[in-house]
Amino acid sequence: MRKLTLLVLPLVLLSLVGAxxxxxxxxxxxxxxxxxxxxxxxxxxxKSFNDSAYRGLLRIADDFEIEHxxxxxxxxxxxxxxxxxxxQAGFDVIIxxxxxxxxxxxxxxxxxxxxxxxxxxxxxxxxxxxxxNLAGLVFREEEGSFLVGVxxxxxxxxxxxxxxxxxxVPLIHRFEAGFIAGAKHANPAVSVTVGYAxxxxxxxxxxxxxxxxxxxxxxxxxxxxxxxSGNTGIGVIEAARETGNFAIGVDSNQNYMAPGHVLTSMVKxxxxxxxxxxxxxxxxxxxxxxxxxxxxxxGVSYAMDDYNAGLISDAIVEAVExxxxxxxxxxxxxxxx
Amino acid sequence: MSPPGALGTITRARKSDGAGKLVxxxxxxxxxxxxxxxxxLVVAAIGESPLRFYSVLFRGAFGSVxxxxxxxxxxxxxxxxxxAVAFAFRSGLFNxxxxxxxxxxxxVCAWAALKMPGAPAVLLIxxxxxxSAAGGALWAAIPGYLKARFGVHEVINTIMMNFxxxxxxxxLVVEIFKEPGQMTPQTAVIPVAGELPRxxxxxxxxxxxxxxxxxLNASFxxxxxxxxxxxxxxxRTTLGYEIRAVGHNTSAAEYAGINVRRTLVMAMLLSGxxxxxxxxxxxxxxxxxFLDNFSSGIGFMGIAVALLGRNSPLGVLFAALLFGVLNTGxxxxxxxxxxxxxxxxxxxxxxxxxxxxxxxxxxxxxAGGAQKRRPSKEGLExx
Numbered sequence: 082m083r084k085l086t087l088l089v090l091p092l093v094l095l096s097l098v099g100a101x102x103x104x105x106x107x108x109x110x111x112x113x114x115x116x117x118x119x120x121x122x123x124x125x126x127x128k129s130f131n132d133s134a135y136r137g138l139l140r141i142a143d144d145f146e147i148e149h150x151x152x153x154x155x156x157x158x159x160x161x162x163x164x165x166x167x168x169q170a171g172f173d174v175i176i177x178x179x180x181x182x183x184x185x186x187x188x189x190x191x192x193x194x195x196x197x198x199x200x201x202x203x204x205x206x207x208x209x210x211x212x213x214n215l216a217g218l219v220f221r222e223e224e225g226s227f228l229v230g231v232x233x234x235x236x237x238x239x240x241x242x243x244x245x246x247x248x249x250v251p252l253i254h255r256f257e258a259g260f261i262a263g264a265k266h267a268n269p270a271v272s273v274t275v276g277y278a279x280x281x282x283x284x285x286x287x288x289x290x291x292x293x294x295x296x297x298x299x300x301x302x303x304x305x306x307x308x309x310s311g312n313t314g315i316g317v318i319e320a321a322r323e324t325g326n327f328a329i330g331v332d333s334n335q336n337y338m339a340p341g342h343v344l345t346s347m348v349k350x351x352x353x354x355x356x357x358x359x360x361x362x363x364x365x366x367x368x369x370x371x372x373x374x375x376x377x378x379x380g381v382s383y384a385m386d387d388y389n390a391g392l393i394s395d396a397i398v399e400a401v402e403x404x405x406x407x408x409x410x411x412x413x414x415x416x417x418x
Numbered sequence: 419m420s421p422p423g424a425l426g427t428i429t430r431a432r433k434s435d436g437a438g439k440l441v442x443x444x445x446x447x448x449x450x451x452x453x454x455x456x457x458x459l460v461v462a463a464i465g466e467s468p469l470r471f472y473s474v475l476f477r478g479a480f481g482s483v484x485x486x487x488x489x490x491x492x493x494x495x496x497x498x499x500x501x502a503v504a505f506a507f508r509s510g511l512f513n514x515x516x517x518x519x520x521x522x523x524x525x526v527c528a529w530a531a532l533k534m535p536g537a538p539a540v541l542l543i544x545x546x547x548x549x550s551a552a553g554g555a556l557w558a559a560i561p562g563y564l565k566a567r568f569g570v571h572e573v574i575n576t577i578m579m580n581f582x583x584x585x586x587x588x589x590l591v592v593e594i595f596k597e598p599g600q601m602t603p604q605t606a607v608i609p610v611a612g613e614l615p616r617x618x619x620x621x622x623x624x625x626x627x628x629x630x631x632x633x634l635n636a637s638f639x640x641x642x643x644x645x646x647x648x649x650x651x652x653x654r655t656t657l658g659y660e661i662r663a664v665g666h667n668t669s670a671a672e673y674a675g676i677n678v679r680r681t682l683v684m685a686m687l688l689s690g691x692x693x694x695x696x697x698x699x700x701x702x703x704x705x706x707x708f709l710d711n712f713s714s715g716i717g718f719m720g721i722a723v724a725l726l727g728r729n730s731p732l733g734v735l736f737a738a739l740l741f742g743v744l745n746t747g748x749x750x751x752x753x754x755x756x757x758x759x760x761x762x763x764x765x766x767x768x769x770x771x772x773x774x775x776x777x778x779x780x781x782x783x784x785a786g787g788a789q790k791r792r793p794s795k796e797g798l799e800x801x
Contacts, residue, residue: 117753152752153759156714158633158704159749162488165631166753180601184705192631204601252601280592 114174116142116149116359117167119160121179124153129311129333130351134178134201137355145363161185168193174362176355180204180252183217190215197367199358201351202252205371213369218354220374222252223259224408225347225381226307227415229329230263231404232345232383233305234271235397236327237264241272243298245317247285247310249277251418256309256331256347258416266413267400274298278313291316299324305344307331318343327392336388344392346384353379377409444784446726446733449776450740456772457765466757478750479743485750487617487632493742494634494699495520497641499720500727500734501648502554502693507729508652509685510665515561515576516693517717518583519554523694525587526553527701528708529595531608539611546612546702547640547695554694555687557583562686566679572686580717591710603710614640614703635703641735644692648731651688661685693717722770744769 118138120131135151142149150167154160160177164185167175176199177186183204190198194214203217211217233242244260246253257275264271276294278284291313295306299320306321307329308314314331315338321328322339330336330346337343354374361367374380383401385393407413458468479489499516506513530549534542561575588603597606614636621628628634652658660681663671672678700712723741727733748762 150753152749155748155752155759155762156492156716156745157709157712158492162633163749163753166749170754183602188631202601207599250601250603251599280589283588 113146113148114363115172116147117170117172117175118149118151118355119163119167119175119177119182120151120153121181125151130349131178133333133349133351134176134355137352138176138359140352141356141359141363145360147359147363161189164189164198165192168196172196174199174359174367176358177201178351186215197362199355201354203371211370214367215369216358216367217371218351218358218374219371220349220351220354220380221255221376221415222309222347222349222381223255223262223415223417224376225349225383226256226259226309227263227266227408227413228376228383228401228405229307229345229347230260230265231267231401232263232393232397233260233307233327233329234264234267235400236344236393237268237271237305239302239304240268240270241274241301241303243274243276243295243303243306245291245294245298245306245308245310245314246275246277247279247313249280249284253277253309254418256307258418260307262416263404266404274301274303278310285311285313287313288316288319292320295320295328296324299326305329307347309347330384334384334386336384336386340388341392343389345389348382348384350374350380350382375408376405440784445776445778445780446728446736446773448780449773450769452776453769453772456768460761460764460768461757464757464761466755471751471755471757474751474755475744475747478747483621483626483628484632485746487621487628487634488746489739489742490638491632491634491699491704491742492745493738494638494641494703495696495716496719496723496738496741497735498644498692498695498699499716500723500738501644501720501731502558502689502717503720503724504727504729504731504734505648505652505661505692506558506685506689507724508665509661509682510668511562511565511572511682511685511689513558513561513576513686513689513693514573514718514721515558515579515690516720517713517715518576518580519557519690519693520696520700520713520717521583521587522557523550523552523554523690524697524701524712525590525708526550526694527697528605528608531612531701532595532606534612535609537609537611542609542612543614543702547698550694550697550701551691552694553697555691558686558690558693559683562683562690565686566682584711587708588710591708595708597707605708607706608701612702613706614698616703633704635699637699637703640695640698644695645731645735648692648734652731657681657684693720726770726773740769741766 116138118134124131125135126132138149141147152163154163160182164175164177168189174197178201180202182200186198186200190212197214199216199218201218203219205217242264244257246257261273264273276298278287278290278294291308291310295317298306305327306317308317309331318328318335318339321342327342327344329344330338332349334348335343335346358372404413408415458472461468461471479485499520502516502519503513527546527550531546557579561572561579564570564575565572591605592603595605596603616635618628618630618632652662660676663676664678664681668678696716701708719741723734723737726737744766751757751762752759
């Protein structure tokens with residue numbers, strides 16, 4: 082028995098240490114409006130994509146009488162099973178965070194027509210028509226990228242700017258296309274160097290590779306690099322700090338990560354999209370189909386705060402705002418690829 | 419597991435059969451119960467109710483026909499992966515390359531299916547099952563050959579082959595076989611003729627209300643056949659005898675005229691084939707396409723399954739079912755309680771450790787004082 086105690090005690094102590102990091106979630110109510118959220122790989126606490134979605138959920142739960150539950154699938158097959166369990170348990174809205182949910186969302190939403198589903202970054206097929214109870218939330222990343230491209234085009238002293246993407250997929254090509262168009266819009270003579278970290282999901286989680294690519298570009302006279310590469314971008318920002326150049330952040334506001342060296346960030350407001358879709362369901366005006374979030378819907382933007390206020394002149398802000406107005410008014414055409 | 423008789427003497431020469439059977443049955447059971455006890459203490463330590471934790475866990479797994487179907491579904495790939503490890507272990511090889519082998523088997527399966535769009539089911543299904551096994555077998559044969567020919571340690575090589583398999587299939591599915599116009603790194607859907615039927619329809623026809631959405635499919639039946647096949651090869655064929663003989667004492671086996679090199683390669687081939695059969699569940703039964711990185715460690719869980727199952731085919735079956743219960747219940751706990759997901763992983767890990775350790779302790783206690791406390795041959799095998 083003493084041996085057993087010796088075995089158990091460290092475990093108990095260990096678990097006590099870990100006990101602090103979880104707030105409690107909903108009680109068992111039957112009438113309340115219930116929202117379930119299922120995270121992508123990385124989950125809650127990734128300081129980027131998933132956390133942004135979670136912020137949106139917390140915000141609307143604060144504003145209205147809404148109960149919520151979140152979880153992160155452990156094994157791959159749990160994605161679909163988890164969505165089903167939530168649907169069976171009487172949740173009103175179920176949100177999948179990330180394009181990996183696209184297939185599961187299609188099949189589960191067909192089986193539960195009374196439950197409303199939303200999928201962030203939905204991987205829509207050509208000519209696909211979504212059912213009434215499934216909203217695909219997609220972002221016009223190219224529009225936000227266009228704006229930070231304008232910033233880069235005006236700010237660059239060498240006339241050379243760079244782009245570093247994570248995984249070489251159509252989603253990231255949108256960032257690249259918008260950025261190049263924006264830079265050329267601001268300064269037709271600018272040249273853009275493009276690099277990708279790889280062709281697997283790992284390419285979003287390789288800061289060493291990001292730094293290597295960035296050092297190469299800075300070495301060739303590029304003085305501003307826009308990254309769309311998740312965690313890999315941490316290496317890009319690090320390289321900017323070491324070489325005294327500029328980087329541009331992505332998805333969340335990353336200006337704080339290297340003050341003085343992060344020019345701005347292309348912010349993808351997953352939180353706003355999540356908030357909007359839950360609110361629509363809450364007010365009984367949910368509609369299925371593809372929902373796009375661009376500049377006009379406040380779905381993408383560029384980040385200005387104390388960290389980069391000194392880096393961006395009023396003239397640049399004016400030019401960016403003009404471009405923004407032009408895009409919203411559809412006077413400026415932003416390419417998607 | 420081993421039947422009494424001439425072949426059985428290799429594995430249990432020391433004990434009388436009745437007591438031995440009782441011990442090998444009882445010890446994992448006691449250990450599992452002890453593990454649940456510790457798991458409950460951990461849950462209590464973070465201020466949640468262990469009763470609620472376990473009631474949610476077991477309600478998820480056994481509370482409905484759907485839950486039981488999910489248990490069997492979750493157990494299916496683990497049976498294959500566990501058999502792969504257990505089978506190689508009988509020849510003395512530690513095949514921790516199941517992950518890589520199941521990726522290659524799955525990719526070959528999906529690729530073969532996409533190459534045969536017009537084939538009828540009677541042809542396509544057997545071909546795909548064979549393709550899955552062949553893919554895994556081929557991938558395992560490489561470290562097997564290197565071990566047999568050059569004596570290179572199979573642990574290093576199987577680990578490295580895992581990396582290569584994941585990277586290779588990732589490259590293929592992203593660069594060459596990705597469904598056009600999609601972001602998700604996955605192949606197109608295989609022809610319907612290559613799909614294994616879900617079992618919901620069958621169960622409904624015998625008045626068991628398994629919902630249509632339940633992913634349990636005919637691959638589970640293939641897994642049961644694989645369990646029998648592994649047992650049959652090991653205990654009813656010359657090759658199986660040779661594999662066990664080599665695993666027990668390579669020098670003696672060689673002296674007795676067994677071709678050790680050939681036996682090692684064959685053991686790895688068959689081991690890899692079992693791992694490759696994971697494709698029958700993933701590709702043919704469930705997703706109907708190859709998704710990059712789908713496995714999330716099934717091959718590695720196979721090691722734990724084989725250890726729990728004491729490297730016997732039937733033991734692997736039960737161990738995989740236990741993991742199926744834990745995985746199914748874990749999802750329920752994750753969604754419907756405040757116990758964080760990390761804690762479920764802790765409970766699972768504690769279960770594995772305690773079962774493996776406890777297995778050995780209980781076995782010795784029950785075996786009584788007749789034997790001195792030194793690790794027996796069988797103990798080494800199990801741990």
